[in-house]
Amino acid sequence: MDRNEMLEKYEDNWETSMGGWFPGEKVILRGKNVLTELNNDRWVEYLLFGITGKRSPRVARLIEGMWLICTSFPDPRLWNNRIAALCATTRSTGVLGSAGALAISEATIYGLKPIQGVSDFLYRTSKKIAEGQCLEDVVKSEVKKYRGIYGYGRPVVDQDERVEPLLDFARSMGAGDGEYTKLAFAVDEYLANSRLKYRINASGVVAGLLADEGITAKELYHIATLTFTAGVIPCYIDALDKPEGAFFPLRVSRVNYEGIEECRVWGKQK
Amino acid sequence: MTTPSKQETITTKIWKEIPEDDNPFAAKVCYCSGFDVYGDLLGKASYIEYLYLLFKLEPPSQNQAKLLEGLSIALANPGIRDHSVRGAMNAGAGGSTHASALIAALAVGAGNLGGGREIYNMVKYWEQCGTDINAWEQMIKEPPVEERADVWVPMEHAPGFDPSGASCTLPVKQVLAYLAEVGVSEKLKWLQANRLDLEEFAECPLAMSGIAATVFYDLGLNPNQAEMLFLLLRLPGAAVHALEQEQLGWRRYPFFSEGLKLQEYHSTGEQE
Known part of the structure; x- marks a missing residue:
C-alpha cells in the first residue's frame, strides 16, 4: 500500500477498538459500556483501564496513593506549579495555569522524563542482568553514557522525604517486595556508596513498585501525566487571592547581565 | 472512504x-x-x-506595515522579568520540552495583567469610546461589570495601564512617539495627546499593552484578532530566554528558597 492509498483508506474512516461516544445512546471504552459497566469504578481505576486495559482496583489504589505522596506538592516555587501561580498573578485562567504547568511537567530534572526514564532503566537493567551482566557494570555504563540515572539524585536537596512514606504505603497494599523494587534499591545502595552519592528518589521507588505490577515505562508515563495537578491548582488559587502581579516580583537589579557591556548603535556595527 | x-x-x-x-x-x-x-x-x-x-x-498600506513592524519589534521581547517570559524560563530551567516553554509563555501571558486579555478588553474600550475623552473617563471610572461568571476574572485595573507603575516608562513613551509618527496614526496621536488625562482617570501610567491595543484597533483588528496577534508577537523573547536558561540550568535560576513563609491555616470548617 503506498502512502496515498493509506491516507485514502483512513479518509473519514477511523477504525478503533479503543472506544467512542454514541450521542444519546452510550459510551464505550475498550469494549465496556462506561455508563453501565464501568460506572461504579473509582476514577483512577478507569484511568488505569483506559491506559493499560487492566482491571485492578488494587493497582489503581496503589497509583492513587503514589500520586498523593509523591507529586501533589502545593509549593508555588516548584517549576511546574510556578506556571499556575504566574497565571494567577497575571489573572490568566485556571485551566491555562494547569495546562501550562502540565506542559512543562515533561521536564528533565523532575516530572515525566525521570518518571518514564527510571522505569525504562529498571527494565533494561533487569534484562541485562538476566543476560549475565553484573549490576555494577550496568550502572557504571549508564552513568558514563548519560551522566546520571533518572530516578536517582534530586534537585534542591539530596534526601527525598517521600521514599519512606511511599514504602510504608506500598507495604500496606501488599507491595514492595517485588523483583523491580529490590533492583531499584540495589542500584540505590550501589550509587550511595559510589563517588556520585546519588540516592533513590520517589520516581525510582514508584517505577520499581509499578514494574512489579506489570506496568511498562510508557504506561507509567501516561499514568503519571496528570499526577501533578492536585498540587498545581492550589497554587493558582492562592496567587489569585493575592494582589495582581504580587507573585515574587522582580526588580530590575535582579537581572544579572553577563553579555556585551559596550553600547552599540544599530547599523554602525564593526 | x-x-x-x-x-x-x-x-x-x-x-x-x-x-x-x-x-x-x-x-x-x-x-x-x-x-x-x-x-x-x-x-x-x-x-x-x-x-x-x-x-x-x-x-x-505602507504606514500600516510600518506600524505593525514597529509594534512587532516593541513586543518581540517583553523583557526577562515579564511574567510570560518567566513562565518560559521555568520550562527552560527545568529542562522541559521547547513547546512547553511557549505554552507556558502563552498561558501566563494570556491574562488581564499585561496579557492577551488586557488587549482584548482595551480594544473593546476603544470600540465603545473612540476618541471621546469623556467616554473614556466614564469607562475607566465605571468599568462594565458582567453579571454572570466567566473563566476570566474581572479586570482589576484599567486595561492598557500598569497598576504597579509609578510614571509612564521611557520605553512606553519612546514606542508611542515612534509609532504615532511612522504609522501616521490618528488613534496613537490622540493617545499621546490625552495620555496624562487617561492616566489620571486610570490612576496609573500607560503600559506597552495600551499602545499595542491602540495599534491593533487602528489597524482595524477586532478584539479577538488583537488578543491573538498580541499572544503571537510576544513569543520570540520567551523562546530565546527559555533556551538560555536551559543552557544555564536550574541551579542558576531563582528558586526563591527563602521566599515561602508558611502561615497557620484557618480551616473553612467544612468537613465530612
Missing part, C-alpha cells in the same frame, strides 16, 4: 489550495486571500505584510 459529495469541509476566506496532479493530499498552489503564497508573494511581501494579510485579507 466517503464519497466526495458527502465529505464534510472546512470553510475559509483565508486559504485556498489546488491539489498536486499525483497526490490529492498535497497542495500544488496555495492562495492566501487570492495571492499565490509560494509562487508570487514569497520574495515580494515582507513577513509583516504577510502577517497583516493573514489577519486582514488585504495587503497593508
Whole structure:
C-alpha cells in the first residue's frame, strides 16, 4: 500500500477498538459500556483501564496513593506549579495555569522524563542482568553514557522525604517486595556508596513498585501525566487571592547581565 | 472512504489550495486571500505584510506595515522579568520540552495583567469610546461589570495601564512617539495627546499593552484578532530566554528558597 492509498483508506474512516461516544445512546471504552459497566469504578481505576486495559482496583489504589505522596506538592516555587501561580498573578485562567504547568511537567530534572526514564532503566537493567551482566557494570555504563540515572539524585536537596512514606504505603497494599523494587534499591545502595552519592528518589521507588505490577515505562508515563495537578491548582488559587502581579516580583537589579557591556548603535556595527 | 459529495469541509476566506496532479493530499498552489503564497508573494511581501494579510485579507498600506513592524519589534521581547517570559524560563530551567516553554509563555501571558486579555478588553474600550475623552473617563471610572461568571476574572485595573507603575516608562513613551509618527496614526496621536488625562482617570501610567491595543484597533483588528496577534508577537523573547536558561540550568535560576513563609491555616470548617 503506498502512502496515498493509506491516507485514502483512513479518509473519514477511523477504525478503533479503543472506544467512542454514541450521542444519546452510550459510551464505550475498550469494549465496556462506561455508563453501565464501568460506572461504579473509582476514577483512577478507569484511568488505569483506559491506559493499560487492566482491571485492578488494587493497582489503581496503589497509583492513587503514589500520586498523593509523591507529586501533589502545593509549593508555588516548584517549576511546574510556578506556571499556575504566574497565571494567577497575571489573572490568566485556571485551566491555562494547569495546562501550562502540565506542559512543562515533561521536564528533565523532575516530572515525566525521570518518571518514564527510571522505569525504562529498571527494565533494561533487569534484562541485562538476566543476560549475565553484573549490576555494577550496568550502572557504571549508564552513568558514563548519560551522566546520571533518572530516578536517582534530586534537585534542591539530596534526601527525598517521600521514599519512606511511599514504602510504608506500598507495604500496606501488599507491595514492595517485588523483583523491580529490590533492583531499584540495589542500584540505590550501589550509587550511595559510589563517588556520585546519588540516592533513590520517589520516581525510582514508584517505577520499581509499578514494574512489579506489570506496568511498562510508557504506561507509567501516561499514568503519571496528570499526577501533578492536585498540587498545581492550589497554587493558582492562592496567587489569585493575592494582589495582581504580587507573585515574587522582580526588580530590575535582579537581572544579572553577563553579555556585551559596550553600547552599540544599530547599523554602525564593526 | 466517503464519497466526495458527502465529505464534510472546512470553510475559509483565508486559504485556498489546488491539489498536486499525483497526490490529492498535497497542495500544488496555495492562495492566501487570492495571492499565490509560494509562487508570487514569497520574495515580494515582507513577513509583516504577510502577517497583516493573514489577519486582514488585504495587503497593508505602507504606514500600516510600518506600524505593525514597529509594534512587532516593541513586543518581540517583553523583557526577562515579564511574567510570560518567566513562565518560559521555568520550562527552560527545568529542562522541559521547547513547546512547553511557549505554552507556558502563552498561558501566563494570556491574562488581564499585561496579557492577551488586557488587549482584548482595551480594544473593546476603544470600540465603545473612540476618541471621546469623556467616554473614556466614564469607562475607566465605571468599568462594565458582567453579571454572570466567566473563566476570566474581572479586570482589576484599567486595561492598557500598569497598576504597579509609578510614571509612564521611557520605553512606553519612546514606542508611542515612534509609532504615532511612522504609522501616521490618528488613534496613537490622540493617545499621546490625552495620555496624562487617561492616566489620571486610570490612576496609573500607560503600559506597552495600551499602545499595542491602540495599534491593533487602528489597524482595524477586532478584539479577538488583537488578543491573538498580541499572544503571537510576544513569543520570540520567551523562546530565546527559555533556551538560555536551559543552557544555564536550574541551579542558576531563582528558586526563591527563602521566599515561602508558611502561615497557620484557618480551616473553612467544612468537613465530612
